[in-house]
Each structure stands twice: as structure tokens, then as C-alpha cells.
Amino acid sequence: MMLLDLIVLLFGGGILAWISGRMDARFPRWVSLIVLLVGLLYLITHWVGADPDLADRALSGIPSGSGVWQFALVADWMPLFGVKFFLAADGLSLALLVLTFGLGIVAVFSAWSEITDRSGFFYFNLLWTLAGVAGIFSALDLLLFFFFWEVMLIPMYFLISLWGHEKREYAALKFFIFTQVSGLLMLLSIIALAFFHYQQTGVITFDYFSLRNTPLPEGVGIWVMLGFFVAFTVKLPSVPFHTWLPDAHTQAPTAGSVLLAGLLLKTGAYGLMRFILPLFPSQAAQFAPIAMLLGVISILYAAKLAFAQLDFKRLIAYTSISHMGFILLGIFSANALAMQGAVIQMLAHGISSSALFAIAGSLQHRLHTRQFSRMGGLAKTMPNTAAMGVFFSIAALGMPGFGNFVGEALVLFGSFQVNPLLTMLATVGMILSPIYALKIIQKVFHANAEAEPIGDALGEQARAEDFRFHERLSMGLMVVAILWLGVHPQPVIRLVEPSISALLVPAPVQVSGLAQQDEWSIGR
């Protein structure tokens, strides 16, 4: 039940925030903060007391690796079409759910003083996006997954188009079309997969575990897989599907950028991990060199684009593409080392890019510009902001001791076992990342504003106020989290270990029938 509670909490909280906004514009942010804190606490307390046996019992009749799943809820949704309301969480999902709620809090804090207009509807959209993300990380029925995939999209569209910056409508529309078109491809693939399964067994189902054993006709399988692959790599994103991202990230309000970079990109990575390898093991193996090549191109090409940018948020947006390239490389290396690296990279990048977007957003809020040419020397006037900016830029360039390094290093050590040549090319990214990351430090925080006095920027800089309490609080949490991932990632590694070995082994042969799936079987 826990997963359902969490999702209901977010949906309900969103409605509550909207209603409360009619009373006072400051209520919604408190409602959202409380909802997210309650959710986080609820998640952690239930997790500590979780009993995998209960989940196994709920999953009885469905072949799954025992001990992998911690929470499960299976119920009929549309029995005629075999669609189930099937939520379950393993270590991987739990790690990402914690990230969801944690970054949700960061997003609320970065919207705290920035959003004053229609705040009720803003926080409604924010919480509904999070609900969609939480659903994605726990849905195991493919149509339910697709449902959450769409749920996440629309509120995000509103966040960008209503509260965004100067080119918000263009950016929002672009984001919507890219996601929608690729989502359609995924829907076709889901239906095709269920169709082939029906042809062979006579049972209509969208159940993840049942579909894992579907043999696909020669030549068709790869196309079915590509439907999923395109949907996920648009979201990730990877070259050549990446061009929506710089616009969306740059134009979104700060909280929107935090959600996009921290969470929405991770849904793409999660999809690749959860669905592509287990559902299409042979096709994925066949396709792996191309996918890895796309990852490498993303790493290098986006790093080059990042360096060229003149706009702070746009630069960070491109670094995201570069860092996501490591995830693509890691997942398609399909060994435990690289997969673990991809998971750590998901968490670490979620934190570090959210932090950088929060910093860029807070600067834009204060200085009314994102242009590097109108910043400089802020280390003097805004020491706390500068310290955080330097800290997270260094995290982004892959310094050991930060979570990002652990992720990248594990991916590279792992992928070198599979494809040394591509790994060596990817490693060149290690040279390119300081080139852009140190540019941030130099242009924004170091050097001297007086060197290039431009209009009123100087006056605004001198007046600009350093981080306030809530900003320091959310930054402090992210600092601790990223250092913890950097020096003691072992708990996370142990948490996701069973999930990853389950994803990597070929699917177990289906033995028992699906007799029990008609009744409500409920785990925690």
C-alpha cells in the first residue's frame, strides 16, 4: 500500500495546494513542503520496517526474483484488457523515490521566493509532476507506466509555459512535442509486445514479469525495442534527440529546471534500465554498440556545446546531456560494475545539476540575467552562493570525493571490460568537463565585475543579497548528500545490487500460471 499512499499523497497534496492558494498566496509552498516532508518520512519509516516476504507473497504467481521486491501492490484495473494496477518497488526504485522527494523539497525551496504569481496552480503542477515521476519509478504494468509517463508531462508543460522566461512558449511546446511523439512510439511498442505475447499464450497482459518471457519474431523485435529506446533516449536525452533540453531547461522557472534535470531525465535512464535490458535481452545486446556510441557522442558533443554557451542555465543544460551519456554507456555495457555506476551517476547528477540550476536560478532572480558577460566577481559580494557554485562545479567535473566521480569511474571501469575503444573515447570527456566547469567558476564567481562594467548590472550585483536561510538549508542538504555518495556509496550499491543482478540475468522461465492475478493481493 505504501507506494499507492505516496502517489495519492502527491496528487492530493497538489489539489490541496491549489485550493489553499485561494486563501493566501503563501500557503501553497507550505502545503507542498509539508506534503513532501511527510512523504519522505513515510517512505523512510516504511522502508526500514519493510518485509520482502510480504512483497513476494503479493507477487505470488508472478515469477520474480525473490527478495528483490520490497513493496508490491497488484490489483485489477481494466480486466478486459488485462491491465493491472501494479506497483512495486525494489532497491533501484526506492533509491530513486528518495531522490524524488528530496529534490522535490529542493524544488520547493528554489521556488519559495521566486514564484508569487498564481502560486496555488504552480505548486499543484509541481506536485503532480512529482506524482507522475513517483508513479514511473514504481509502476510495473506497462500501460500504467505509460499513464504515469503522460501524467508527468502535462503539469511540466504548464510549469514551463506559464512561469518560464522570455521564450517559454516555444520551449514548452518543443518539450511537449518531443516527449509526446516519442511517448507514442513507446505506446505502439507496448501494444506490439502485448500482441505478440497474446499470440503465443492467448492471454492479454501488460504485466512486466509476464512480458519478460515473450519471444519476438526475428527482425521485428529490434523495432519493438527501438520504440522504447527512442522514448527513453529522448527523455534522457541522448544525441540526436537532445535539442529540446537546452530550451526547456533554460526557459523553465528554477523549480522546473530542478525537476527536469534532477528527476525527469532520470525517468529516461530508469526506463532504459528497467525495461530495455530485461524485456529485450538479445535485441539490446545486438544494439548495444550503437547505444554505447550514442552515449559517447553525447558525452563529447554536449561537453563541447556546454563550453560554447554564453547563458548560465544553458551551459548547465548541456552538461546534463554530457553526463547522461555516461548513463547510456553504462547501461548498455550490461555488467554489474557499469550498471552500478549508472545508478550512482543518476543520483549524483540529480543532486549536482539541481544544485547548479538552483544557483543559476537564484542569481537570475537577483541579477535579472543569465548571461555570463553580465556576471563576475560574485565571490566577493555573495560568498555563500559562490562557495556553493564552486563546490558543485567541481562536483560536475568529476572530482573524486564527490558522487559524480564514483558514478563515472564505475561506468568507465565497467564499460572498458566490454568495449575498450569507446570507453577510451568517453574518457576524453574527463578532459572536456573541467573546460566547461571551470568556465562557470571563472565567469560567474571569480574575475572582477569592474573589469566589464555593463549598464546597471554592477549596481545590481553590489546590492544582490547572498543566499537566504531556506536556500542555505537546501544547499547544505545537497552538499552532504553528494559527499556521502562520493565517499560512502556502498549502502546505495548494496541496496540496488539485487535489482541489478535481476535486471542482468536472463528472465526466468515461466512456470506457474497466472491464476491468482484476478484477486486483490496486497503487500505493504
Added chain:
Amino acid sequence: MLNAIACVTLLPLFGFFVLTLLRPPERVAAWIGCGTVAAAAAILFTITIGFLQNPPAEGHAVVHYGTWVGIGSFQPGFSAWVDMLTLTMLCIITGVGFLIHVYSAGYMVRDEGFARYFSYLNLFIAAMTVLVMADNLLLLFMGWEGVGLCSYLLIGFWYRDPANGAAARKAFIVTRVGDTAMIIGFFMLYLQFSTIDIAEILRRSHEAIYFNQSLYTVVALLLLGGAVGKSAQLPLQTWLPDAMAGPTPVSALIHAATMVTAGVYLIARTHPLFMQAPLAQHAVGWVGLLTLLIAGASALVQVDIKRILAYSTISQIGYMFLGLGVGAWSASIFHLMTHAFFKALLFLSAGTVIFCLHHKQDITEMGGLRKLMPLTFASFVIGCGSLASLPLITSGFYSKDEILIGAWNSGEMAFFWGGVVGALITAVYSFRLVFVVFFGAPKTHPDHAPTLNMQVPLVLLGILSVMGGAIHLRLDGVLPIGSHEVSTGGHGMISALLIVLPLVGVALAWWLYRRGITWTKTTGAPAAMLFFRRGWAFDALYDAVLVHPWVWLATVNRSDVVDSGYTAVARLTQWLYQQASITQTGSVRWYAGVMIFGFTLILSAAVFL
């Protein structure tokens, strides 16, 4: 007792956190900064004495503190590898590091970033100790990158000047090129041995089943790539002269005594791999030889006191590489140690000059300081004497002597004679510096005197620079018997040559100085001189080949050519919609005509096809 070795890292790290989070006032910051390093050094010396008295049976010990990452055979942990090589390095780092901390408390006085400065310095000591204690490749890399980060932060310490930021970024990015090669080497080692434990890899590299000559050659060359980056050797030496933008004590600690010698440590630590790959080891020797000559020639003609010392550092590390290349392993580490003493001394003395002359660094504006700053003069002469390896009374003589004898014994005569020529150049440029700065008529008068906490480290480092040659490093259990320890005859002649050579160099420098040839002209100088001064135009080359194309490529494609594909689709859609909307005229006659035309078309298609 050995378990306490983590304190050597943790105490300075603790200092870093305290200084960063609390930003205490100057006096407190200085006490925290120096105090943590002093405590670390004290603990370390106790451990070292205990180790020497009671060495472990195998000559080394491993202290395991915890797991970092554990996935299958990939098990990097937080563990310390302790042997005499580690302890020697640690003694240099904490000992010299402590003296430089104390000196900094005087040098950096009244700087607005005082606490920040000491926090970075403490972090550096912590990272450097991790580097030399690491027992696995990933932890080594952590220390390796950590010192690079501190180097970046400290070169750009005075961040308001964009030139300092540029120098800092250059240092970081150029060394990152080497680091990237190195980590690819680590990937290969892990692929081959399925472990990242350094000792395990080195042990197995002797076993026949793992023997794969070309693999060892490639791996050793990649590790050499990392080493040349960090140690500013050819072809990645260009960052070090610019790194002088940082505060002078930083140059003494990071860019002379400790961090830049990390490459030497790396090669010494992984020497079994290099011994399996003679080609790569030979390459190490050549890198060292070429670097020491090229940098020596550049040092001859610089006009900035710190740049002279920077090129001399590059050149002296070239000697260490030469020593490694000819298999004089312990001689290289010995030279590393004496160089740490005398080069730290030289930088701190130069710092005193700069401090007292109100941040002047141009030697043409100096002169006659011999009488005005006697202590600084004395320490500078000792430092330069040791650098020039004046016979018998300086530590540099003993260590350089060993390297050159090793080169002689290696049989590769280019290594020996190249080293000899380099030694002569070294003597000339070091005493050119002494004469120009301290002799002649005074040009600028010092406006304040060095403080006591600046003078004491100078005296102590001066003593070490003289007496350091007598220290007997006990590295025989760690490093194999070096080529310098094998006697092949003919040493009498070599020793005589090596005694006479520095004296000739000093005499030559004096003769040139008396005739007014100091190579300090900035305009109208011969082309060769300007070429040497510009560091053999390596910067110009890299700018033309790498930096400018990269910037051009980035600028020309700033708005991402891939996006224009999608924009074209959007345009096409819009165009089609416009074409279609033209047909929507509202005229009934037109609609009826089109309908009839379509109907006829379909009907005739149905009839005829």
C-alpha cells in the same frame, strides 16, 4: 601505532573543514592551519621511528580502515600502504609542508582570504598524503586529483585578476590530459588483473601467465602520461611556469617540493611494470633528458624570479625522470627529497624578496640585496648552491651525482652526457640569479623586513639543504638495486668531472655577469633568446593546434547544428499547412469543381485499374 597513520590525513582534513565552515580570524586560522599539520608531522615521525626500529617482516604493512566501493572484484578501500617509500614521501610532505605553513602565516598576513588560504593548504596536505599512502588505484586517483584541485584553487587564489584564473585553469586542464591517460592505464590494469590493489598487481606482474610485453608497454606509457602531466615534463610542462601566479609559499609547497614530484613517486611505486617494459622505461629517461635540457635553457633567460625557479623545477624533475629511466630508482627518490629541501628554500627566499620589495618579481629591478637582506641572501646562496650541486657541501651534489652515475652505468651515453650538460646549465642559471639579484648596485630598497615566522623556516630549510645529503634513505626493500649502486669502473674520472663542473658553471656565470651578459633584455634580444624565454614556443604551438581550433569549433556551432534538423521539420509542417490553407477559399463553385474532379479521378481509377 601504525593504525594512527590515518591521522596524517585526517588532521589536516579536519583543519580544512574547520577553516572552511567557520572562517576564523587570522590568528586562529594560522594556529589551526599550522597546528594540524604539526600534529600530523609529529605522529608521522613517531610512526617512522617505530617502523625503522621494528620493521614488519615483509618490509611493508597495510592498514585497512573501510570500504569505499565494493562490487565483485572491484574493491577499492580506504586503506594505507606503509613502507619506506611511503614514509619517506610522507616525511617530506608533512615536514616541508609544516615549515611552509609557518612561513605562510607571515607571508599572507592581512590578506582578506587568509582563512581560505589555510583551508586549501590543509586540504592539499590531506590529498597529498592520500596519494602516497593509497594501496589501490582508485584511492591513488583520489589523491592525485585532490592535489590537482588544490593546485587549481591556490594558483587562482587571488581570483580577482583574470590572468590568475587563466593560469589556474591551464594547470588543471593540462594535468587532466595526463590524468586521463593514466586512468585509461588503470582500466587496462583492472581488465588484465581483475583487481585494483596496487601491491597485488605488481606482484602478479612478475608471474609468467600474466606476461604480456605489449600490454605492459602500453600501460607503462599511459602511466607515464599521467606522470608527465603532474610533474610538468615534456610535452605537458607548459602549465608550471604559469602556475607561478599563485602565492609564493604555494609555489614552494605544491609546485616545487611535493605535488609536482607525484609523477616520480608514481613511476617509482609502479616500477615493476616499467621493468617489464624496457621500451617505456627508456622513454621515461628520454622524457627526463629532453625536459631537463629544454627547461634549463629556458631558465637561463627568464627575467621573472619565480619563472626562473619554475623552469628550474621542471629541469630538476627531469633529472629524477632520467634517474628512473636508467633504473637509478632510489637515487631519484633521493633527489626528490633534496630537491624538496632546496627548492622550497629557494622559493621561500624568493618569496621573502618579493614580500620585502612589495611584490616585485622582475629581477632587472633588483640588485645589491646582499647587504640589505643578509639572511635571505645566505639562504638563497645555499639554495642555489644545492641546486647547482656545488661539491661536497650541498645535498644536491650527492643526489645528482647518484643519478648521473646511474646514467653512466646504464650504458646509454646520451643520458650521461646530456645530464652533464644540463648540470652545467643549472650552475650557470642559478648563479646568474644570485648575482643579478644580490650583487651590484641596489635598485629597489626593501620597505619592510621579513617576520620571524618567515625567517625560522628559511634557517631550518637551509640546514636541511646542506645536511640533507647525509640522510640515508632505507629504500632497499621497496625499490630494486639501482644502476647507480653497481660499480662498472671509470668512476674516478666521473666524480672528478662532477666536482669540477658546477665550479666551472659558477665561474662562467660570474664571468658573464661581470661582462654584463645577463640575458635580461626584453626588446632587441636575439631570436633564440626570446624563443627560449617563451618556453620553446610550446604555448604558441598548443594554442594554434588545440586551443584555437577548439574555441572555433565551439563558437561556430554554439546553437547546435542538430537542432536545425528539427527546425526544418517544423518549418516544413508550417509550409504545408499554409499551402493547404490557400485552398480554403470559401468559394462554393471552387469546392464543387474540385469535388467533381476528385470524383472523376477515383472513378476512372476504379474503372481502368
